[in-house]
Amino acid sequence: MSNFKRSLYTFLLVFTCLFASPFIWWQIWKTGKEQKPSKTPDPPAVGAQAKSGNSSQSEPEKDTAEKPTGADGSETPTSADGTQPGTAAAPTEAAAVSTEPYNGFILADSSYFDDALFIGDSRTVGLRDYGTLKNADYFCSVGLSATGITKNNEAVDGVTFDTKIDGKHYGKVYIMLGINEVGNDLEGVITYYRAIVEKVKAHQPDAIVYVCANLRVSQSAETSVISNTSINTLNSMISQLADNKKVFYIDINALFDDGTGYLTEAYTFDGVHPLAEHYPDWCDWLCSKAIPYYAAN
Structure with missing residues (x-):
């Protein structure tokens, strides 16, 4: 190059x-x-506190959950338990369980009823007139109801319920009411029924209280007003009044049912009341539902 x-x-x-x-x-x-x-910067560890000279200035995490709103779009307030006013909180498991049927009944003779009071309607009248428990006291009449006793202070033979319940010391009180008001608002009926139970407990603190199921009607006697569906509903409500300590629920229907949930036609003359000859059987059944003294005290 x-x-x-x-x-x-x-x-x-x-x-x-x-x-x-x-x-x-x-x-x-x-x-x-x-x-x-x-x-x-690395993200803070879960649960770690921000290092700041003035922790009060840190902004809390905002709740992004959707709030209930009213019809006008405003937020609906909630009560302390988180429910909206006018709504009931979901029942707890303990509150939702009904009282178990009592299984400690024993057999007694008719003397068990010497200190008993029967409160009821025309079916109890039949028990008094045709039954075998003659030493018991009775506060009963045709058409008597829980509403009549509680709201109207209805008397029997000129004697009010308050006077009767204070008249003497009773060891057992049987309440058999409801058939005359089964076509009414059952919530109202059970309110009046409960008031009778509470009054008995207050005026006769030593007494065992029996709340008795209403006898169902026969198929031919069933109507839109008096139906076994309504009777069963009321009986279920009555059963909830029992605590198996002082108040006990008993149901006579098994003795008279035809196997399909109706009063046996052959046992009744009108589809509602048993024939006179069957009231002694009712009394024998009541003798099988005695409560040992120690169980109620």
């Missing part, structure tokens, strides 16, 4: 280094700056 060409190559190399190198270095610096990651 001649000296001229060597000099030319040297000149071009020097020229390239002088003018191209700054541009190349600038591109390298720019590219490196764009790709350099920004430093991101």
Whole structure:
């Protein structure tokens, strides 16, 4: 290679280094700056407290759950237990379980009823007139109801319920009411029925209280007003008044049912009341539902 060409190559190399190198270095610096990651603080550990000189200034986490709103779009207030006003909280498991039937009944003779009081309607009248428990007291009449006793202070033979319940000391009180008001609002009926139970407990604190199921009617006697569906519903409500300590629930229907949930046609003359000849059987059944003294005290 001649000296001229060597000099030319040297000149071009020097020229390239002088003018191209700054541009190349600038591109390298720019590219490196764009790709350099920004430093991101590590997220705090779960449950860790923020390190701040003034913790009261930290903003609490906002509740993002949807709030109940009224018809106008405003937020509906809730009570302390989280329910909206006018609504009931879901019952607990303990509250939802009904009282188990009592299984400690024993057999007694008719003397068990010497200190007993029977409160009831025309069916109890039949028990008094045609039954075998003659030493018991009775507060009963045709058409008597829990509503009549509690709300209207209805009397029997001129004697009010309050006077009767305070007349003497009773060891057992039997309440057989409801058939005359089974076509009414049952919530109202059970309210009046419960008031009778509470009054008996208050005025006769030593007495065992029997709340008795209403006898169902025969299929031919069932109507839209007096139906076994309503009778069963009321009986279920009555059973909830029992605590198996002082108040006990008993159900006579098994003795008279025809096997399909109706009063046996052959046992009744009108589909509602048993024939007179069957009341002694009712009394024998009551003798099988005695409560041992120690169980009720």
